[in-house]
Amino acid sequence: MLNQVVLVGRLVRDPEVEESENGKKHSKITIAIPRSFKNMDGEYETDFVNCVLWDNYATSTSEYCKKGDIVGVKGRLQSSTYEKDDKTMYSMDVIAERVTFLSSKAKEEPEMEKE
Numbered sequence: 001m002l003n004q005v006v007l008v009g010r011l012v013r014d015p016e017v018e019e020s021e022n023g024k025k026h027s028k029i030t031i032a033i034p035r036s037f038k039n040m041d042g043e044y045e046t047d048f049v050n051c052v053l054w055d056n057y058a059t060s061t062s063e064y065c066k067k068g069d070i071v072g073v074k075g076r077l078q079s080s081t082y083e084k085d086d087k088t089m090y091s092m093d094v095i096a097e098r099v100t101f102l103s104s105k106a107k108e109e110p111e112m113e114k115e
């Protein structure tokens with residue numbers, strides 16, 4: 001069986017690192033991925049995918065990335081269930097095994113000309 005996902009999209013908010021009860025650092029990010037085709041109204045729709053980052057990937061992403069930056073995530077899908085209002089809810093997350101920083105929306109300062 002194969003469970004592998006590769007995604008490229010923009011961060012919808014600044015990443016924040018949290019620490020679990022056992023001391024492991026993690027971060028939950030959401031990336032926006034526009035679809036490559038238009039809907040019936042002639043507009044591009046966007047998918048929002050939740051990803052979980054652990055340890056070094058969590059800290060590096062929160063240190064170097066901000067809302068709007070483009071990241072690549074390679075990982076696996078993981079399903080989970082939880083109870084809400086006496087109903088069983090299902091969710092699907094991508095557990096990141098690798099994160100690549102592809103671009104930043106931060107403006108780079110132009111190089112100064114030598115006189």
